[in-house]
Structure formats: C-alpha cells, structure tokens
Amino acid sequence: MPDAHEPDPRFVDRLEWQLGGELRRRYRGGAMQWSSYRALKIAGLMLISVAGGAAAVSASQQIGESWRRELLEARLEVQLELARQRVQMHTEVAAQARDAARLGVGGERELMYVEVRIVQAQADARFMELELEEIKGSGREPLGEVSSPLVDGRDFVSERIRVRMEVARHHLDVVQREEELARQRAEVGVGAEGELRERALVTAEAELQVLVLEKQLDVRSAYLASEISAVEAELRLLESEAQNRVVLLDLRRQHLSVELDRLEAAIAAGTVSPLVAAQMRTRVAENEAQIRLAQAEREIVRRELEKRASRQ
Amino acid sequence: MLTETELTRLYGEHTRPLYAFVSRRVGGDRTLAEDIVQDAWLRAIDSWPRRGMPDHPRAWLLRVARNLLASHFRRRRPLSVDPSELEVADDRVSPETPASAALVWWGLARLRERQAVLLEAFYFEGKSTRQIADEWGLSERAVEGRLRRARERLEKRLRPYVRADTHTRDAPEPVIEPARALRLSGGKNDA
Numbered sequence: 001m002p003d004a005h006e007p008d009p010r011f012v013d014r015l016e017w018q019l020g021g022e023l024r025r026r027y028r029g030g031a032m033q034w035s036s037y038r039a040l041k042i043a044g045l046m047l048i049s050v051a052g053g054a055a056a057v058s059a060s061q062q063i064g065e066s067w068r069r070e071l072l073e074a075r076l077e078v079q080l081e082l083a084r085q086r087v088q089m090h091t092e093v094a095a096q097a098r099d100a101a102r103l104g105v106g107g108e109r110e111l112m113y114v115e116v117r118i119v120q121a122q123a124d125a126r127f128m129e130l131e132l133e134e135i136k137g138s139g140r141e142p143l144g145e146v147s148s149p150l151v152d153g154r155d156f157v158s159e160r161i162r163v164r165m166e167v168a169r170h171h172l173d174v175v176q177r178e179e180e181l182a183r184q185r186a187e188v189g190v191g192a193e194g195e196l197r198e199r200a201l202v203t204a205e206a207e208l209q210v211l212v213l214e215k216q217l218d219v220r221s222a223y224l225a226s227e228i229s230a231v232e233a234e235l236r237l238l239e240s241e242a243q244n245r246v247v248l249l250d251l252r253r254q255h256l257s258v259e260l261d262r263l264e265a266a267i268a269a270g271t272v273s274p275l276v277a278a279q280m281r282t283r284v285a286e287n288e289a290q291i292r293l294a295q296a297e298r299e300i301v302r303r304e305l306e307k308r309a310s311r312q
Numbered sequence: 313m314l315t316e317t318e319l320t321r322l323y324g325e326h327t328r329p330l331y332a333f334v335s336r337r338v339g340g341d342r343t344l345a346e347d348i349v350q351d352a353w354l355r356a357i358d359s360w361p362r363r364g365m366p367d368h369p370r371a372w373l374l375r376v377a378r379n380l381l382a383s384h385f386r387r388r389r390p391l392s393v394d395p396s397e398l399e400v401a402d403d404r405v406s407p408e409t410p411a412s413a414a415l416v417w418w419g420l421a422r423l424r425e426r427q428a429v430l431l432e433a434f435y436f437e438g439k440s441t442r443q444i445a446d447e448w449g450l451s452e453r454a455v456e457g458r459l460r461r462a463r464e465r466l467e468k469r470l471r472p473y474v475r476a477d478t479h480t481r482d483a484p485e486p487v488i489e490p491a492r493a494l495r496l497s498g499g500k501n502d503a
Contacts, residue, residue: 005340006328008342015323016327018350019323019353019357086363120361120364202318205315205316
C-alpha cells in the first residue's frame with residue numbers, strides 16, 4: 001500500500017525541473033536581481049521587457065514617483081548593510097579557521113568553504129553597490145539583460161557579470177581542489193566509489209558556468225558595438241545556454257551509465273536490491289528526456305538565428 | 313555557489329523527507345503539501361547561493377517549511393471537523409484529514425513558537441519526553457511540565473471553536489471535543 005505521505009513522482013519530477021530552470025535563470029539574471037525584483041513587486045513597480053533595445057526603455061520602467069524610488073533605495077541600502085556585515089562575519093570566521101588550521105585542528109576543506117563564503121559575501125555586497133549606483137544614475141530599476149542600455153556611459157550589466165565571474169572562478173577553483181582531494185583519496189583506496197566521477201561532473205558544471213558568463217560578456221560587447229540587435233543578443237545567449245546544457249547532460253549521462261553498470265554487476269552478485277537499479281534506470285531515462293529537450297531548444301533558437309541572418 | 317549537480321543531489325536527498333514532514337502536518341492534503349514543499353525549495357535556491365549553504369540543509373528546509381505552515385494556518389479560520397476525523401488510534405496528534413490538520417495547526421500557530429515546536433516534537437515526530445529533554449538540554453520533569461502547559465494552552469485556544477454536543481447531527485457546524493480527540497489531557501508518553 002502506498003504511503004499517504006509519499007510525494008507524487010510527477011510532482012517530484014516537475015519541481016526538480018522547475019528548480020533547475022530557476023537556478024539557471026538566477027545565475028543568468030544576477031544574484032541580487034531576483035530579490036530586488038521581489039522588492040519591486042512589493043512596491044508595485046512591475047517592469048515590462050525592453051522589447052525595442054537600448055533606445056526603447058519604457059516610461060513604465062522609470063521610477064517616476066520619488067517615494068517609490070526612495071523605498072527601493074532604502075531596501076537596497078539595508079540589504080547592502082547586511083551584506084557588509086556578512087562579509088565582516090565571514091572574514092572573522094575565516095581568521096579563526098586559519099588559526100585552527102595552523103594549530104592542526106582545522107581541515108583544509110573547512111577553510112576552503114569559509115573562503116568561498118567570503119568571496120560570495122563580498123560579491124553580494126559589490127552587486128548591491130552596483131545596483132544602488134545604477135538606480136541613482138538612471139532613476140529606474142537595475143536592468144540585467146545583455147541588451148540593457150548604458151547609464152551615463154557606464155555599463156552596469158558588464159560590471160555585474162564580472163562580479164559574478166569572480167565568484168564563478170573562485171567556485172571553479174574550489175571544486176577543482178575538491179576533485180583533486182577525491183582523486184588522492186581514490187588513489188589510496190579510501191574514497192567512495194563514484195565520488196571521483198561525481199566530483200568531475202561538478203567541476204565540469206563549474207567550468208560551464210564560467211563559460212556562460214564569458215559568453216554573456218562577449219554578447220554584451222557585440223551588442224554595445226552595434227554588431228547585433230537586442231533580440232539577436234538574447235537568442236545567442238539562449239543558444240549558448242542550451243548548448244552548455246546539452247554538454248552537461250551528456251556528461252551526466254556518462255556518469256549515470258557507469259553507475260548503472262556498477263549497480264547491475266552488484267545485483268548479479270546479490271549485494272544490491274534490483275529496486276536500486278530500477279531507480280537508477282529512471283534517472284537515466286529522465287536525463288535522456290532532458291537532453292532531448294535541451295537539443296530541441298538549441299535547434300529552435302539556431303533556426304531563428306539563421307532565419308534572421310538570411311534576412312540581412 | 314550552488315550548482316545544478318549539487319542541487320540535484322540535495323533535491324534527491326531531502327525532498328521525500330521534506331514532503332513527508334509537511335504532509336503529516338497537513339493531514340495528507342497533497343495540494344497544500346506540494347505548495348509548501350515547492351515554496352521551501354524556491355526559498356532555498358534563493359538563499360543558499362547568496363548566503364552560503366547551511367550546515368544542515370535538511371534542518372534548514374524543515375524549519376522553513378514549518379514557518380510556511382504556521383504562516384499559512386495563522387491566516388485561516390479553523391475548519392469545522394467531524395469528531396471522528398480526529399479519533400486517533402494512538403496517543404499522538406497526527407491529523408488524518410486536511411480539515412483536522414487545519415484545526416490543529418490553527419491552534420499551534422497561535423501558541424508561542426517554543427510551545428508549538430514542543431507539541432510538534434511530541435505528537436507529530438513521536439519523540440519521547442526523554443529524547444526531547446536530551447535535545448533541549450532540559451530534565452524530563454521540565455519537559456513534562458512544559459508539555460502540560462502547552463497542551464492546556466492549545467486546548468484553551470481551540471475551546472471557542474468546540475461545541476459540547478459532540479454528536480448532534482443537526483448542529484449547524486460539525487463539532488469536536490479537543491481534549492478527547494487530540495488527547496490533550498494526557499498520553500502514553502506522559503510519565
């Protein structure tokens with residue numbers, strides 16, 4: 001009899017899919033953008049898209065009423081203050097962790113993650129500073145699209161991408177070190193089976209994250225140089241994201257395939273329940289479906305880009 | 313930075329326990345349980361990349377889910393329930409229907425947080441007074457005293473919504489006898 005408190009598998013799958021999408025959108029749009037959009041919703045300042053490119057910033061995007069602008073600024077200033085406090089706190093924690101490491105009571109991994117939090121906190125604070133500067137300079141909500149206009153000649157979009165890039169590069173460095181530690185454990189026979197493959201997958205994903213940001217900077221630069229239109233800029237980003245997703249899912253397919261082979265061998269030896277392999281096969285099938293979807297997205301965007309290119 | 317692979321791993325590890333935690337507290341109301349679980353995860357992917365991963369992601373998710381539940385039920389009037397819906401087989405309050413869950417949570421949401429958490433630990437999570445005493449750094453006797461006071465307060469909160477004529481079919485609203493149905497006056501865990 002099924003457990004009444006077990007989730008519906010369709011819900012579990014759908015939510016996983018939704019969360020993956022939200023996470024990608026979040027990294028694409030900027031760490032702080034999400035929360036500031038939420039703040040804007042509260043203030044009733046809904047934005048509409050920049051359909052016509054840099055010159056077509058809608059009047060509805062302007063924070064026309066001073067009290068609303070003040071509200072948004074006040075919110076960001078409070079968030080910025082909190083972010084600076086987090087930087088301070090993580091810095092103190094890091095100092096303690098370094099002392100502990102020197103005394104031989106703290107591990108390298110612990111220190112590594114403390115440093116990650118400092119970098120993230122510093123990036124958050126910098127991100128908010130940039131958002132505040134943009135609001136003050138433009139009188140509107142910060143814009144995060146690659147086709148957003150400059151503000152008094154200043155490119156806030158690229159500046160924020162570079163802030164995210166610092167975090168992404170630091171994260172890549174950390175996961176590479178984690179992979180190296182896993183490799184060392186595997187070499188001396190104390191690592192869990194599959195851990196190294198899992199770590200390699202995480203590293204690949206971190207590398208792709210850096211590539212995505214580099215691509216954003218390239219596209220932004222091409223847009224500002226008037227080499228491509230706003231729509232084309234967005235399409236190029238979508239194409240790049242879909243392509244990276246195909247690459248990542250393919251890596252995951254290889255990882256799952258090895259895991260499945262290992263499980264089937266264990267089932268044959270009678271050490272693992274067949275149910276475990278059935279669950280793994282489901283994950284493989286889900287991954288295949290995601291690959292097909294990412295490929296379809298990539299093809300649709302490419303066709304649109306080709307269509308636009310042929311018109312020119 | 314929370315990567316998709318890490319998110320997938322965490323999601324696989326914590327979603328079912330999170331759902332079960334919520335579902336038990338909403339009497340198996342799937343729609344509500346799914347909404348709360350979804351909201352808790354969305355908050356996680358909003359917070360974790362910015363503030364860093366919590367040391368105990370599951371505890372974080374459960375705490376957020378609990379707050380969402382409390383917030384949800386705080387805004388609602390208690391639903392009328394058939395007394396039989398809260399006839400529990402053992403001494404635990406484990407609402408079997410969404411309506412009875414709503415009633416219990418409505419009451420819990422109006423208690424002080426520590427009292428509500430204590431009742432939850434005892435009734436929903438099935439912890440003994442000894443386990444709670446260990447976790448909270450209290451003596452068993454102190455836990456028993458707090459449980460008694462929390463039960464009395466919950467009963468008081470629910471009393472205005474309870475009719476004495478528990479079996480009157482023609483009553484305008486279904487009724488409930490909380491002390492009996494919720495076993496508020498005692499349980500097997502009471503020393």
